[in-house]
Amino acid sequence: MATMENVIVLVNRIQRACTVLGDHGGDGAAASLPALWEALPSVAVVGGQSSGKSSVLESIVGRDFLPRGSGIVTRRPLVLQLHKTEVGEQEYAEFLHAPRRRFTDFALVRMEIEDETDRLTGRSKQISPVPIHLSIYSPNVVNLTLIDLPGLTKVATEGQPESIAQDIENMVRLYVEKPNCIILAISPANQDIATSDAIKLARDVDPSGERTFGVLTKLDLMDKGTDALDVLEGRAYKLQHPWVGIVNRSQADINRNVDMIIAREKEQEFFHSSPEYAHLASRMGSEYLAKLLSQQLEAVIRARIPSITSLINKTIDELESEMDHLGRPIGSDAGAQLYLVLELCRAFDKIFKEHLDGGRPGGDRIYWVFDNQLPAALRKLPFDRHLSLPNVKRIVSQADGYQPHLIAPEQGYRRLIESGLSYFRGPAEASVDAVHNVLKELVRKSIGETEVCFLVHFNSNLPLKNFVSYVFTVVILFH
Incomplete structure (x- = not known):
């Protein structure tokens, strides 16, 4: 169990990272990469306006922290991540947009939610799909993630666009249509279940009821002589999971x-003392609902771990492939530019050596010059005429004249050797020119291949191209 709770915490962290990266499940998965959010299990809270949705969430948390009022109060999705701490530790809250600030006063949490909502939507009654991330650390909660969505409505009020009802429904559907989403459908008991907006939407996206948990609120506000047993016992509308009844705090x-905490105790007292609901009391109330959802979230995560792991690995591979395609970022400081120069030189050196060492046309052509071209040219030199006896006598006599020599005519031999070496100049220079042409061609090829490695991802980066051209000019000079 502890291991699975750690997994829930890990999923919470992944969801926070997704939001930071713009993947928050409410954008229709328009991104080019697969939306990781869609693979992460979550619990979406759905209900009509004034259905008691906020009160249910506050009962689960055990804190009064959500904005209240008439009309559309929740105008952005609220991703509520609950973290169970050790008994005795102080409760506090943190927002993703203000990570260094801890809220211990939950009245300030409510004000921050309102301010952060107004930051995107203004003080109008518009809605936004970008979620607010709120983490609450408390010994009175279970590890759980809930997504509070705007309440479903039918009629636009003053200050709202005529499309507001459809806009809210579209936003809610983007979350609840995902197969990994657990739907927490909130319906008031003092209204006919057949008219419940939450149940109607849940039935559309989850006809079998496998992902839907029904919650019936305001049981204490039903007319005297009536009860909600038909719903709670699954006769009025049957779901795969049992219905849970909730008694929220009254307005008073x-x-x-x-x-x-006192309200939770009064809630349990209501169910245990009620003759209609006493036999269901063990599976009624906000505490039971929180534990039930936590267990279900653990089960879904356990079942989805392979697919989550596969998607994460696939996404990492795609991102690394895209990074390879785009290339490294170009630094503006001298150290980063020096590093780029050294990387360019290393890449050029590696490719140039590959051409010289064989396996590619280069080194073998240079070898052919010295092994074939030069020997063939030397064999054609007229050494038989140059070293003939008459020619040797002529050169010796011209250099030394008639004078005695102890060993040999030194000046004559020197002149003979020098004139013989002059024959080598032509073939040697031709061989040097041939090798030089091969090396120049290899340098051009190596530079081209190195440029492809470094510049193919920066076709529009003219300053970078000029910089790299300068680097390769230096490389050529050094080579």
Whole structure:
């Protein structure tokens, strides 16, 4: 169990990273890469306006922290990540957009949610699909991630566009249509379940009810003589998972700031003391709902671990491939540019050596010059005439004249050797020119291949091209 709780925490961290990178599940998965968010299990809270959705979340957390009011209060998805801490540790909250600030006053959490919503939508009643990430650390919660979505509505009120109802439904559908999404459908007990907006939407995207958890709120506000047993026992609308009844704080309790822990105790007292619901009391209430959702989230994560791992590995491979295609970022400081110069020189040196060492046309052509071209040219030299006896006598006599020699005519031999060496100049220079042409061609090829490695990803980067051209000019001079 501890291991699975750690996995839930890891999934929370991945979701936070996804949001930072712009993948938050509410954009229709328009990104070119696969949306990792879609593979991550989550619990989406869906309900109509005034269905008690906010009260359910606050009961699960045990804190009063969500904005309240009439009309559309939730105008951005709220990704609520609960982290269970050790007993006795102080409760606090953190926002992803303000990671260095800890909120211990949950009234300030409510104000921050309102301010962060207004930052994107203004003070109008517009909505935005970009989520707010809120993490709450408390010993009174279970490890769980909930996504609070805007309440479904039917009619636009003053200040709202006429399309607001459809806009909200489209946003909610983007989350709940995903196969890894657990749907927490909130319906008030004092309304006919057949008219529930949450159940209607859940039935559209999850006809079998496998991903849907039904929650019935406001059981204490039903008319006297009526009850919700048909719904809670699955006769009115059957789901794969049992319905859970919730008794939220009354408006009077909210006005008196009744402690949430006391409210949970009163909720349990209601179910145990009620003759209609006493036999269901063990699986009713916000505490039971939180544990049930945590267990279900663990089960879904356990089942999805292989696909999540596969998608992460696939995404990493695609990103690395794209990075290879784009190339490294070009630094502006002297150290980064020097590193680039050295990398260019190393790459050029490696490719140039590959051409010389064989396996590619280069070294073998140079070898052919010295092994075939030069010997063939030397064999054609007129040494038989140059070293003939008459020619040797003529050169010796011209150099030394008639004088006695102890050993040999030194000046004559020197002149004979020098005139013989002059015959080698032509073939030697031709061989040097041939090798030089081969080397120049290899340098051009090596530079071209090195440029491809470094510049094919920066076709429009003219300063970089000029810089690299300068580097290769230096390389050629040194070679």
